[in-house]
Amino acid sequence: MVASHVGQRVRQLRKLRHLSVRSLATQAAISPSLLEKIESGDRTLSPALLTRIASVLRVGPDRLTGQPYMNGAEAEDPVQAVIPELRRICLTYDSPDDLLVAPRPLPVLAAEMEQLSRMRQDGKYIPMGALLPGLLSELTHVALAGRGEEQRRAFGWLARGYRATNSLAHKLGYHDLSLTAVERVHWAADRAGEPLMQVTAAYLKAGAMLRLGSFGSARRLLEGLEREIERMAPEGSMSEAELAVQGAVLLKLAMVEARDGQADRAVLRLAEAQAAAAVLRRDTTHYEMSFGPTNVRIHEIAMLIDTGDTGRALARLREWGAEQDRDEWELPDDLAAERASHHHIDVAAARLAEGDRGGAFADLAVARRISPAHTRFHPTVRHTAGALVRLDRSGDEAVTNFAAWAGV
Known part of the structure; x- marks a missing residue:
């Protein structure tokens, strides 16, 4: 019988690895009683705990979550049908298949990619998926055949297309395709000559490292990105985009430290991000990375939940709600869906x-x-x-x- 929830998969793999409940719980730094509740399906796992248990069991987190989901209604969703085409495009990125008709002009493709990027931020995967393969193919041909500034701009839009591919593949649970797409973001960003797009590509790679539990690697990469942004614009002369991208890097660093059990360092990184958000004083989406006062608070809640301090996380929501004269904190209406x-x-x-x-x-x-x-x-x-x-x-x-x- 195929396991239908995370806890059943944990139990199956624990037995396959000849581990007792106590042994797995000890190695994952949780109590045996909590592990029993997880295996019975009465308790959920935070991303941090999921990563730890997967590491002990010597599998990827997706083995425990059961992704990609193809055994339910999702199998009928048309968005699944684009995955093979996206794999082909990622494989032939520098030597694409011929197009049946000439690609549309770059301004038209750029406008469509801008629309598609908004779909990504709003989680509209089904319409986004329908547009993505064809748009990637056209942009690839324009970028490879272009010259000068038009070629650089085409590669910049292509990088955003591969970023959308990474997001779609990750959300659907195709993590191998997601990682390939991240490498293609790097490839296109390098050719676009946009330093902050290159930072964004590396940021996405660090996110993948975090999900797999490679905390040291993610930390080193993100700290290097922070230094790179400082070199681009010395303190006091950063543009809003540079400050926002740096803030997003700091938030990711805070999550790395939290999941790695480094609570003091996580708090320090969160405070640095709060300082950057205070300078911005508004929520932004530069390079499609949400950053500002709202996202800092969202990450603070996520950090508390990840570390198991759920009671404090909910208390914080009530504290912030009082500032709004509400029972609990409410997100702004214009936040990305x-x-x-x-x-x-x-x-x-x-x-x-x-x-x-x-x-x-x-x-x-x-x-x-x-x-x-x-x-x-x-x-x-x-x-x-x-x-x-x-x-x-x-x-x-x-x-x-x-x-x-x-x-x-």
Whole structure:
């Protein structure tokens, strides 16, 4: 029988590795009772804990999450059909197949890529996926055949296309394709001659390292990026874009330290990011990296949840809510939908850990309303929705229907 949730996969692999509950719990730095709850499906795993357990079991995190999800309604989604085409494009990136018709002019392609980038930030994967392969192919031909400034601009837009490919592949659970796409972002960014795009490419690579638990490598890469941005613009003369990209790097460093158990260093990096956000005084999306006061707070909550301090995370939401004369902190309406949806998914898992099943389901419902595709494909949603169904003794139809929609 194929395991249907993370806990069952943990149990199967633990037995395959001939580990007792106590042995795996000790090596993962958790209590045996927590591991038993995880294996039974009554508790969800934070990304940090998922990475630790996967490392002990000598598998990738996606082996535990069961990605890519092809055993439920997702198999019917047309977005899955573009994956083979994206693999082909990534493979033939510097020697593409011939086009049946000539590519459209670069300004037309740039406008379409701008639209596609907004779709990515809003988690609109299905319409984005339909556009992405053809647009990548056209931009590749324009970039390789171009000269001078037009060629550099074409490679800049192509880098953004590969970034969208990385995001789509990662969200759908095709992590090998995601990593390949990151390398293609590097390739195109180098040819575009845009230093901050090159930083962005390396930032994406550090994110992949973080997900795989390569904390030392991610830390060294991100610290190098921070120094590189300082060399581009000495302190006091940074543009808004440079400051925003540096702030995003600092937030990623804070997450690395948190997942690596370096709480003091995580707090220090978060404070540095807060200082950068205070200078900006607004939320920005330079190079498609969200940064500003809102995203700093979102990361602070994520750090607390990742380290298991779910009670403090929820208390912080209430503190910030008081500043808005609300019960809990509410995100600004203009925040990128994918970022907002991700926050509510994290908070749902925290509420479940604190025993608030109603609140957990309410946050999942908000995440779905904000960005349905992002919510449906997110592994934490499956963990949380599955746990809510297993813990529900009343047979709540709304919970059951949500879980079925999520493919649980």
